[in-house]
Amino acid sequence: GENVEQHPSTLSVQEGDSAVIKCTYSDSASNYFPWYKQELGKRPQLIIDIRSNVGEKKDQRIAVTLNKTAKHFSLHITETQPEDSAVYFCAANPHGGATNKLIFGTGTLLAVQP
Amino acid sequence: KAGVTQTPRYLIKTRGQQVTLSCSPISGHRSVSWYQQTPGQGLQFLFEYFSETQRNKGNFPGRFSGRQFSNSRSEMNVSTLELGDSALYLCASSFGGASYVYGYTFGSGTRLTVV
Numbered sequence: 001g002e003n004v005e006q007h008p009s010t011l012s013v014q015e016g017d018s019a020v021i022k023c024t025y026s027d028s029a030s031n032y033f034p035w036y037k038q039e040l041g042k043r044p045q046l047i048i049d050i051r052s053n054v055g056e057k058k059d060q061r062i063a064v065t066l067n068k069t070a071k072h073f074s075l076h077i078t079e080t081q082p083e084d085s086a087v088y089f090c091a092a093n094p095h096g097g098a099t100n101k102l103i104f105g106t107g108t109l110l111a112v113q114p
Numbered sequence: 115k116a117g118v119t120q121t122p123r124y125l126i127k128t129r130g131q132q133v134t135l136s137c138s139p140i141s142g143h144r145s146v147s148w149y150q151q152t153p154g155q156g157l158q159f160l161f162e163y164f165s166e167t168q169r170n171k172g173n174f175p176g177r178f179s180g181r182q183f184s185n186s187r188s189e190m191n192v193s194t195l196e197l198g199d200s201a202l203y204l205c206a207s208s209f210g211g212a213s214y215v216y217g218y219t220f221g222s223g224t225r226l227t228v229v
Binding site for chain 1: 145147149156157159162164169170172204206208210214215218219220221222223
């Protein structure tokens with residue numbers, strides 16, 4: 001079936017530390033893996049994405065890694081800042097993009113303590 | 115450029131009524147997807163429309179329906195509202211090309227409260 005598992009559900013770090021959020025997907029046909037950040041009362045916003053032909057992608061303090069064999073992908077945030085505090089969602093597209101449907105993980109509440 | 119526009123932002127309805135929500139995608143985007151977001155269930159996929167055709171549907175009862183117009187604007191309708199339908203309804207638009215997800219952007223959502 002179509003499923004994306006996300007861990008941990010909550011994560012508290014000190015400012016300046018790194019944060020890692022992990023996701024596992026079930027559909028081997030998935031080829032697109034975005035990460036969204038949602039601040040309280042706001043829309044989910046895309047922060048980084050990765051496609052199945054790439055193993056790692058980095059954008060300043062944010063990086064995503066993908067292991068297709070294990071069906072795992074992870075979000076890495078370095079040098080965390082208080083403004084990184086939000087809920088983060090991973091997602092995957094079932095059916096290999098035959099439609100634009102995304103299946104989302106249950107979210108990780110990241111709290112960065114100043 | 116304009117983002118994804120959802121109207122209205124807030125709605126309060128009574129149980130048993132019906133409601134229609136609207137989503138205007140980013141110019142050039144032909145795919146519109148709808149999601150229900152609740153604290154307990156996260157983001158649940160409702161359906162996706164592309165070129166006026168429903169391309170995929172999630173596991174929701176038939177009370178939830180939608181459509182897409184020739185200008186790519188989409189509406190979703192919920193009939194016979196139940197208390198459990200209270201949620202944030204988000205739409206997302208994208209270019210919609212087959213086998214390639216690109217430009218997936220969410221609107222601000224419609225907060226529906228059923229009393």
